[in-house]
Amino acid sequence: MxxxxxxxxxxxxxxxxxxxxxxxxxxxxxxxxxxxxxxxxxxxxxxxxxxxxxxxxxxxxxxxxxxxxxxxxxxxxxxxxxxxxxxxxxxxxxxxxxxxxxxxxxxxxxxxxxxxxxxxxxxxxxxxxxxxxxxxxxxLEHLNVGVFRATSEGQLLESNQAFLRLFDASNLADVQGIYLQKLFVQPLDSGESRSQNIEITFPLPDGRVKWIRFTQYLYSAEGESTIEGLVEDITELKQAELALREFNETLEERVRERTAELEEVNAQLESFTYSVSHDLRAPLRGISFFAEMLLKDKASELEATAQDYLYRIKDAASLMNSW
CATH class of the missing domain: 3.40.50.2300 (Response regulator)
Known part of the structure; x- marks a missing residue:
């Protein structure tokens, strides 16, 4: 009411x-x-x-x-x-x-x-x-994404708490030097709106390195320019990319090793096949020779069935010797 x-x-x-x-x-x-x-x-x-x-x-x-x-x-x-x-x-x-x-x-x-x-x-x-x-x-406060605003000269004006947490800072003054050294990009004198994305490493007091993705927008209105930006911790993403790259490199090495092993096995198999083939050819030639001699010298004394068996033995030995 x-x-x-x-x-x-x-x-x-x-x-x-x-x-x-x-x-x-x-x-x-x-x-x-x-x-x-x-x-x-x-x-x-x-x-x-x-x-x-x-x-x-x-x-x-x-x-x-x-x-x-x-x-x-x-x-x-x-x-x-x-x-x-x-x-x-x-x-x-x-x-x-x-x-x-x-x-x-x-x-x-x-x-x-x-x-x-x-x-x-x-x-x-x-x-x-x-x-x-x-x-x-x-x-914005609950997301782990830093949001800030600065003058066109690089003086930080305001931010959310996530921005300070990303740099382990308690106030903007603690981040000001880092911003000017690593993040701030001098805008164009023309005042035209533009954006830029960069990725930087930020050393932590305990020796670890934090990766940060930084995006800034130059905003101009009524003759005044300000910079609005986003800062995101991408350390886990970078670590995952590094692990994937290392895995791919290891995988390529394993593939090369396995390929070499297969080539060696194939060479051994070819050598074994040649040896078996060579060792079998001498008996086959003997079988073929004796079958042919029997047919030549004793054909008149053999029945038709025996002659047929000899021809089959001779043909089979010849065929196997041709492989």
């Missing part, structure tokens, strides 16, 4: 304001304030979403009301609806946090509701932006 404080010591004006608000807003709660006691009680209770105040009041004025409310509820929107103010008061009120200033007259009562709705929408939009900024800030 929308809760609005209406601060005005004129009951007729309060009634007119209530009537206009009731026409435009549903589920509305209006608390009327017309003296100092009610004002103090409302401040103590809180829970209101917007304040509409007159400037000229019997016990105080609208500027004091504005400052008192802002002191306790700095985000509460306030609209001044009066016919006793002037431009000087309106300017001072705006500087003190007033959201809008409306001249009180019959024709402006309709404008009051339009203004209230616009102010509430604007506050809601600011709250959404604030929530998104808080969520982004929380995300």
């Amino acid at each position: 929308l809760h609005i404080l209406v601060i005005d010591d004129n009951p007729t004006d309060r009634l007119l304001v209530k009537r206009e608000l009731d026409r435009q807003f549903s589920q509305l709660q209006i608390t009327e304030i017309f003296d100092d006691r009610l004002f103090g009680e409302a401040l103590n209770r809180g829970g209101f979403h917007l304040v509409i105040t007159d400037y000229q009041l019997r016990w105080t004025n609208g500027l004091d009301v504005l400052k008192t409310i802002k002191a306790s509820y700095p985000e509460c929107p306030i609209v001044m609806f009066t016919n006793t103010g002037n431009e000087e008061i309106a300017v001072e009120a705006m500087k003190s946090g007033l959201d809008d200033y409306i001249i009180k007259s019959p024709k402006h009562y309709v404008r009051l509701c339009v203004t209230v709705r616009a102010v509430l929408d604007r506050v809601a939009a600011w709250e959404r932006v604030a929530r998104l900024e808080n969520q982004l800030h929380s995300l």
Whole structure:
């Protein structure tokens, strides 16, 4: 439910304001304030979403009301609806946090509701932006990614905690020298936006080395240039790349060794095959020779079946000798 404080010591004006608000807003709660006691009680209770105040009041004025409310509820929107103010008061009120200033007259009562709705929408939009900024800030703080901003000359301006943790630092001054020596790149004089990615090694006090990926963006707007950047610890990635490279080198060496072993085995196999082939050829030639002699000298004395066997022996020996 929308809760609005209406601060005005004129009951007729309060009634007119209530009537206009009731026409435009549903589920509305209006608390009327017309003296100092009610004002103090409302401040103590809180829970209101917007304040509409007159400037000229019997016990105080609208500027004091504005400052008192802002002191306790700095985000509460306030609209001044009066016919006793002037431009000087309106300017001072705006500087003190007033959201809008409306001249009180019959024709402006309709404008009051339009203004209230616009102010509430604007506050809601600011709250959404604030929530998104808080969520982004929380995300950046929980991620192990450093975020920073610096001047175009390399002076660090701000960062998140992850940025400091990556350098084992407690404040930006501890990182400033490292940034200028290893990370900062002088931007172009033209002021054109550009980005750069580099990877550096950062020695730790215990002797270990940390790998850091650094990305910076040169941002120019309205004649001013700033550098916004990201810093990420990639030590584990680099260690994995080194281990993979060493594994590949070892694998290549093992492949070369195994290839040499296979070539040696093949050579031995060829030598063995040649030896076996050579040792078998002499008996085969003998078998073929004697079969041929039997067929030549004793063929007339052999039956047809015996002759056929001899021919088969001779052909088989010749065939095996040709391999």
